[in-house]
Amino acid sequence: SQTIHQWPATLVQPVGSPLSLECTVEGTSNPNLYWYRQAAGRGLQLLFYSVGIGQISSEVPQNLSASRPQDRQFILSSKKLLLSDSGFYLCAWSQQINSPLHFGNGTRLTVT
Amino acid sequence: QKEVEQNSGPLSVPEGAIASLNCTYSDRVSQSFFWYRQYSGKSPELIMSIYSNGDKEDGRFTAQLNKASQYVSLLIRDSQPSDSATYLCAALFFGNEKLTFGTGTRLTIIP
Numbered sequence: 001s002q003t004i005h006q007w008p009a010t011l012v013q014p015v016g017s018p019l020s021l022e023c024t025v026e027g028t029s030n031p032n033l034y035w036y037r038q039a040a041g042r043g044l045q046l047l048f049y050s051v052g053i054g055q056i057s058s059e060v061p062q063n064l065s066a067s068r069p070q071d072r073q074f075i076l077s078s079k080k081l082l083l084s085d086s087g088f089y090l091c092a093w094s095q096q097i098n099s100p101l102h103f104g105n106g107t108r109l110t111v112t
Numbered sequence: 113q114k115e116v117e118q119n120s121g122p123l124s125v126p127e128g129a130i131a132s133l134n135c136t137y138s139d140r141v142s143q144s145f146f147w148y149r150q151y152s153g154k155s156p157e158l159i160m161s162i163y164s165n166g167d168k169e170d171g172r173f174t175a176q177l178n179k180a181s182q183y184v185s186l187l188i189r190d191s192q193p194s195d196s197a198t199y200l201c202a203a204l205f206f207g208n209e210k211l212t213f214g215t216g217t218r219l220t221i222i223p
Contacts, residue, residue, distance in 0.1 A: 044213045
């Protein structure tokens with residue numbers, strides 16, 4: 001069966017520090033991969049998605065970036081965090097376009 | 113812009129009653145619809161998928177899709193306190209590789 005791993009679970013970082021969140025999927029090949037952010041009490045905001053290695057689509061302009069160095073690995077990064085980057089970051093995967101998303105457990109990021 | 117809309121609630125339902133959650137979407141040719149449950153502080157969990165008009169039942173959950181009226185609903189029978197959560201509706205619009213989510217409806221089951 002397929003599983004998705006996301007880490008760390010919680011993270012507290014100072015303003016201006018870098019960020020690297022990692023997500024890996026097991027038990028499937030060539031998944032679609034997604035990064036979402038959910039601010040407190042808000043809906044899900046799609047940040048990036050990828051349909052293959054090295055293929056990244058950005059949904060919103062901001063100081064975050066994403067990379068997919070391997071088929072089942074998706075990384076969210078920032079060179080300098082802002083206070084507004086605080087939130088609940090969720091990685092998700094789907095097998096194909098018409099199939100649902102499956103979410104990882106999320107990373108709660110607090111920028112201080 | 114293609115959208116999915118939900119009443120944010122909160123929706124309070126007595127234990128044992130039927131909880132009815134509704135969602136409307138803007139694109140008449142949307143293909144696939146999903147309901148997710150999200151407990152406070154946790155990630156969303158898929159509970160139902162529906163692709164064609166009509167009802168789809170899975171245990172205490174029934175999803176209903178009406179493409180002509182552009183709405184999808186989720187019924188929870190015999191509501192339990194453990195059903196208290198935020199329920200997210202999502203639609204896959206034709207030609208997109210990504211789901212569009214509603215903002216969610218917060219459901220509280222009152223013992």
